[in-house]
Amino acid sequence: MDFYFGLAQIIGVHTLLGLSAYIVLLTGQVSLAQAGFFAVGAYVAGMLTVLAGWAILPALAVSSLFGGAVACAVGFPALRVKGLMLVIATLAFGEAVRLFFFNFDYQVAKGGVKLGPVGGEGFRQIRYFPEHGWTTMEVMLFIWGFVILAMALLWWFDRSRYGAVLRAVGEDELAAQSVGINLTAVKVSAMTVGGMIAGLGGGIYAHYTTHIEHASFGILLATFALAYPILGGLESVFGTVVAVVFVQGLLVEGLRFLGDWRNLLFGALIVLAMNVRPKGFLDAPALLWIGRIFRGRRGAA
């Protein structure tokens, strides 16, 4: 059972990463910076629990705030550019963060052992969960508590005026601006919320893996962050979860028994999924269909 709880942990962490990109995508912006915010959160939370001896909750709160603050700072200059230029700008930021941690050394001697990040060799012994006796199931529930919170927040946004504004900017910036929407404020706020979610996810990731290094936060992770909401569909926050389950649960874990063939199928199945469901797994008709089923059941009850 531990294996499935462990898998649920991975799915939870990747869902947070996907949700961080989801809110930015709602405004029509394609950001490859999410892996950078994720890395910032991971290192900050790891350093707070290992080096400063903080408890996990305040450490995650600070990692989330750090992620948000960095995203806000990046958002102002980066969101002045659009489309492909923004992709390149955010990609450059992500790489800059990765290279920063590649060269970042900060070690403190604790109990005769030096702990902390050591550049390219990474940051080991982030063992808060096992050292405090948390079982795999408890860690999984802890992670999913945050996932549900993040999803609830984004679901609420989607149903609020703020969500309508985000989608309006995403649909047509010019039209949105013409009705008095402050584009910079909307985009930067979406980037900040996305950064906070990514920072939180990164903080959890560091404690889940117990060891982090720059290579874990490269372009591949940034691509996954974008792929989840696109593959899942931007109509609903639930699409991101469905996509993460598809990628991490089915393609990565479910097909492991296929050995070398898994890697070939991995790409092929993603291309196939995008062709069969070009607007994502949970597009508008799918959501309508699910809604009808639920309404039907409620009516019958």
Next chain:
Amino acid sequence: MNKIALAVAAAFAATAFTSPGAFAQDKTIKIAGFGAKSGVVRGFGINSEAALLAAADQINKAGGVKLADGSKGKFAVEFLDDRCTAEEGISVIRRIAGTDAVVAIGPTCSNVAEPLFGILQKKVDDKSDSGLQMPVFTDVAIKVGLAKISEWAFRNVPNEVTMYSSLFYWLKTKHPEMKTVFGGVEEDFAHSRATWYAVMKDRAATNGYAIAGETKWLLADTNFATQVREMKKANADIVAISAHPFSTCGVLKEMQRQGVKPKLLVGLTSTSTFETMQGCAKQAEGMIIPTSFAPVTKEGKAASDATAKFKGAADLHSMAAWENMFILKQVMESEKISGNPKDVQADRRKIRDGLAKLKITKGLMGETKRTDDREADKPYLFVQAKGGHWTVLHNPL
């Protein structure tokens, strides 16, 4: 008709009573191998899997493992791909822990070993530590000092500090005219990076060499022009390359293109493999590497041939996997594991304790000393690339 039926029944009954166990099925002892079978370092995983299967086949043909109740168990090996990523490595070890595999052998990459050892229980019997209680016996991941992360982690990998210390000492004695060393390091790979900064560079300096400089590249790099230009400018007597076969070959080819010819080439221990000879035998000609395996003994040759039958190449890493299987057989027998799926956790604990007790193990190159921090001090020799093969240059022991 009744008489015939009676005779057949009597014959069956007689057989059953005279040789108990003749109908008893051998128990299966599951060993889970894991490592990289995809990406740049996939060769290591493929070779390890072949060596594990070959060793299991040999052990099974010789009768298998003697279990606590006197019966025999047969090894069954399953190998899982972790794609050399931390997340997948953790997922794989959790998957293995959920099966009735009694021990895991792997991983390939040090960047997987670090987090994986991190999720294991740090100290045995520490009730406050909820880490995984699964013995892991590493064959490939070689970065210095990883087993100390957890008391459930054991390694049968060579000690690079000893090997490079000995190599640079020998080179200084053999070639006193050489004074300078220039380093080339695959910066983003945990093992190669740590080996240059913590081992090669330090050992070269300790043995009186002046470090003329260093240059860096990444595992997946394909262009090394700038790095080789730096190398050329430094004009050192010895160029020490701390990188895996893929990028080592890239650098060596670029060195040939730019006409960089140091007096001596020193390589990373993980590069003394078939892959290097396949990729750049001509350019690697003369390169010297300390390694814990070369098929120079009768046992080594036999293990190498047996691994080849399972489509794998024998090198210091895959032969460590081979050795691990025989060490585990010995431990399982001495610790009297039951081999029953219901006792899997107790058997895992017995194997861990048995591995921790070992002081000396028998390897393909001779005896290996086990250290208190669950590492190995393996015999080694220096090999040199010559005519498309790794040939033994010197045996310092």
